[in-house]
Every structure is written in C-alpha cells, then in structure tokens.
Amino acid sequence: xxxxxxxxxxxxxxxxxxxxxxxxxxxxxxxxxxxxxxxxxxxxxxxxxxxxxxxxxxxxxxxxxxxxxxxxxxxxxxxxxxxxxxxxxxxxxxxxxxxxxxxxxxxxxxxxxxxxxxxxxxxxxxxxxxxxxxxxxxxxxxxxxxxxxxxxxxxxxxxxxxxxxxxxxxxxxxxxxxxxxxxxxxxxxxxx
Numbered sequence: 001x002x003x004x005x006x007x008x009x010x011x012x013x014x015x016x017x018x019x020x021x022x023x024x025x026x027x028x029x030x031x032x033x034x035x036x037x038x039x040x041x042x043x044x045x046x047x048x049x050x051x052x053x054x055x056x057x058x059x060x061x062x063x064x065x066x067x068x069x070x071x072x073x074x075x076x077x078x079x080x081x082x083x084x085x086x087x088x089x090x091x092x093x094x095x096x097x098x099x100x101x102x103x104x105x106x107x108x109x110x111x112x113x114x115x116x117x118x119x120x121x122x123x124x125x126x127x128x129x130x131x132x133x134x135x136x137x138x139x140x141x142x143x144x145x146x147x148x149x150x151x152x153x154x155x156x157x158x159x160x161x162x163x164x165x166x167x168x169x170x171x172x173x174x175x176x177x178x179x180x181x182x183x184x185x186x187x188x189x190x191x192x
Contacts, residue, residue: 009017
C-alpha cells in the first residue's frame with residue numbers, strides 16, 4: 001500500500017501489511033492443515049474399516065472353526081468308539097473262525113484215523129479169508145504183554161465138543177476189499 005504522497009510506505013503500513021500477509025498465511029496453512037487432516041482421516045478411516053472388516057471376518061471364521069473343531073472332536077470320539085466295537089466284533093469272528101478251523105482239523109484227523117482203522121480191519125479180514133482158503137481155519141492172536149502164545153484152542157473131538165480152551169468161532173461174513181495198500185498193518189497170526 002503506497003502512501004498518497006508517493007513516498008515510501010510507512011512503517012505502520014509495512015507492519016500492517018506484514019500482519020495481514022501473516023494472517024493470510026496462517027489461515028491458508030490452517031486451511032491446508034485441515035484439508036490434510038481430513039484427507040488423512042478419510043484414508044485412515046477407510047484403512048481402519050478395511051482392517052476392521054478383515055479382523056471381523058477372521059474373528060468370525062475363528063469362531064466357526066472352533067465350533068467345527070468341537071463337532072469334529074465329537075465325531076472322532078464316536079468313530080473311535082464305533083471302531084473299537086467293530087474291532088471287538090472282528091476279533092470274536094476271527095476267534096470263531098480259528099475255532100472252526102481247529103474243529104475241521106480235528107475232524108480230518110479223526111476221519112484219517114477211522115479210515116486207517118477201517119482199511120486195517122479190511123486187510124485183516126482179507127488176509128484171514130486168504131489164509132482160510134489156503135490152509136483152513138486161522139487163529140488170530142495179537143501179542144499182549146504177559147500173555148502166552150502157546151495157548152491154542154483144542155481141536156474138537158469126534159463128539160464135536162472142545163476138550164479145553166475157548167469155543168471155536170463162527171465164520172465172519174465176507175468183507176470188502178481193503179482201501180489201503182497191503183502191508184500197512186501186519187497182524188500176528190498162526191494157522192492150526
């Protein structure tokens with residue numbers, strides 16, 4: 001502001017002008033500061049909203065995971081009990097199969113023994129029939145400890161009665177052919 005006389009501005013005018021510019025600068029700075037704070041506050045709010053939304057989503061997911069983990073733990077516990085029951089049932093079934101296998105083995109062994117006894121008896125009968133056909137009656141005696149091989153039934157006298165010893169045996173019915181090869185069982189016998 002120039003004075004009306006055209007001379008240099010006075011000190012009071014310079015101070016006034018300086019104060020006005022300073023007030024204008026302070027007002028401008030305050031305006032810019034307010035705009036910057038508003039801008040930063042908007043950015044911070046947007047960032048916080050985004051973070052809060054992310055945190056809220058994470059918290060919600062964590063709550064759901066905890067609920068599902070508890071449910072899964074209950075399912076695992078029930079499954080464990082069910083598996084234990086299945087395992088017990090399977091072990092009982094396995095033991096039953098083992099017992100059945102033992103019975104089958106016992107039955108096979110018994111059948112084998114009975115087949116051996118049957119074939120031995122058939123061989124004995126066959127040998128007796130052959131001996132009887134070739135030499136006449138045969139006296140079968142098996143050696144028993146403490147027994148005497150010397151005892152033989154007495155031949156019948158003319159009257160048809162035995163003088164001593166056991167009575168003569170009747171002829172047995174014809175037997176089937178032996179199933180086992182000959183020579184497995186060799187009875188001790190003597191011909192009269």
